[in-house]
Amino acid sequence: MSSAPLKNIIIAGVTGSVGAPILRALPDEPSLTIIILTRASSSAKFPSHIPVKKVSDAFTLEELxxxxxxxxxxxxxLSTTPITIxxxxxxxxxxxxxxxxxRFIPSEFGTNNLDLRARKLVLRKAKESEGGLTWTSFSCAFNPAKSGNFLGIDVKGRKATIWDSGKSKFTVTTSSNTGLAVVHALLSPAESANKQVFLSDFVTSSWEIWAIEEKASKPVMKxxxxxxxxxxxxxVYILLALSFVGDVNVGYDFEKEQLVWNQKLGLPKVALDEVVKEAIELVKSS
Incomplete structure (x- = not known):
C-alpha cells in the first residue's frame, strides 16, 4: 500500500457543522492544497484564497x-439528507x-454508523484498485455546544430533558478536534488507510450535564x-439524538471500546466543563 503524501485535497459540504471545522483546519497545514466542491446553484460565500469547483445539483458522474x-x-x-438522495x-x-x-473520506462523521452499503462499495472498490484507492472514516460523535437543542438541553431557556435513566454514556468530540483529526490523518496516510477512526474528547451522560425533566424515549421514537x-x-436526527441519551446500547462510548485515536493523532485534550462554557457563551452572544 502506498504511503505517498496526500497533497491535493477537495472537500464537499464545507458550510455544514462538520465541513466548516474541517475547512478551518485544512489551510493551517502548508503542505496541503485545498479546493472546495459546491453546487452551481449555491449562494454560499467561501474564503477568497481557496479555489472553488462547481457542479450541477445533479452531481453527475462525469462532473464529479x-x-x-x-x-x-x-x-x-455533505449532510445526511442530500447524501442519501x-x-x-x-x-x-x-x-x-x-x-x-x-484517499476517500465518506460522509459518515458522527457515530459508529458507517453505512454498510456505502462501506461495502468502498471496500470493493479499494480491493479492485489493488491499493490505488484507500478510505478513512471518522466516528466523532458530536459537539453539543453547537448542536442546538439536540440533546434536549435548552441553555437559553434554562431547561433540559433527561431521557430514560439519563445514565447512558456517550462520546463527545469538539468540532475543532474533528477538523484537526481529518488533517492529521491525511498527513499520516499509511497509518489511517482503510481505517475507521474513533474520536473522543470525553465521555459523559445526561445526568452529568444537567438534569431537570425526565421522559421515556421508547414511545417518542415510534x-x-x-x-x-x-x-x-x-x-434520522431525532432518532440519533435519542439514541445518544436514551437507554440504548449502540456503541457510543468509544473509550470503553478502546477505539479512540485522539492521542495517536495528536489532538489537544478537551473537558466537559470547557464545552459547557462554550455553549453558554454561544447562547449569550446569539
Missing part, C-alpha cells in the same frame, strides 16, 4: 470525475475511482422511526 481529477483525497462532508454517495465513490483518487422507514430521512 472531472472535479476529482488530479486530487489525492476527496473529503465528503438519488445515490449521490455511490456516484462520489465511482468518480473518485475513475479520477484516480488515493413516530420518527416510522417516518424514517417510509423514506423520510430527516427523521
Amino acid at each position: 470525475t472531472a472535479a476529482f481529477t488530479a486530487q489525492d483525497a476527496v473529503i465528503v462532508a 438519488d445515490d449521490i454517495a455511490f456516484r462520489l465513490i465511482d468518480a473518485a475511482v475513475a479520477a484516480g483518487v488515493k 413516530e420518527p422511526r416510522k417516518k424514517f422507514d417510509e423514506g423520510d430521512y430527516n427523521a
Whole structure:
C-alpha cells in the first residue's frame, strides 16, 4: 500500500457543522492544497484564497470525475439528507475511482454508523484498485455546544430533558478536534488507510450535564422511526439524538471500546466543563 503524501485535497459540504471545522483546519497545514466542491446553484460565500469547483445539483458522474481529477483525497462532508438522495454517495465513490483518487473520506462523521452499503462499495472498490484507492472514516460523535437543542438541553431557556435513566454514556468530540483529526490523518496516510477512526474528547451522560425533566424515549421514537422507514430521512436526527441519551446500547462510548485515536493523532485534550462554557457563551452572544 502506498504511503505517498496526500497533497491535493477537495472537500464537499464545507458550510455544514462538520465541513466548516474541517475547512478551518485544512489551510493551517502548508503542505496541503485545498479546493472546495459546491453546487452551481449555491449562494454560499467561501474564503477568497481557496479555489472553488462547481457542479450541477445533479452531481453527475462525469462532473464529479472531472472535479476529482488530479486530487489525492476527496473529503465528503455533505449532510445526511442530500447524501442519501438519488445515490449521490455511490456516484462520489465511482468518480473518485475513475479520477484516480488515493484517499476517500465518506460522509459518515458522527457515530459508529458507517453505512454498510456505502462501506461495502468502498471496500470493493479499494480491493479492485489493488491499493490505488484507500478510505478513512471518522466516528466523532458530536459537539453539543453547537448542536442546538439536540440533546434536549435548552441553555437559553434554562431547561433540559433527561431521557430514560439519563445514565447512558456517550462520546463527545469538539468540532475543532474533528477538523484537526481529518488533517492529521491525511498527513499520516499509511497509518489511517482503510481505517475507521474513533474520536473522543470525553465521555459523559445526561445526568452529568444537567438534569431537570425526565421522559421515556421508547414511545417518542415510534413516530420518527416510522417516518424514517417510509423514506423520510430527516427523521434520522431525532432518532440519533435519542439514541445518544436514551437507554440504548449502540456503541457510543468509544473509550470503553478502546477505539479512540485522539492521542495517536495528536489532538489537544478537551473537558466537559470547557464545552459547557462554550455553549453558554454561544447562547449569550446569539
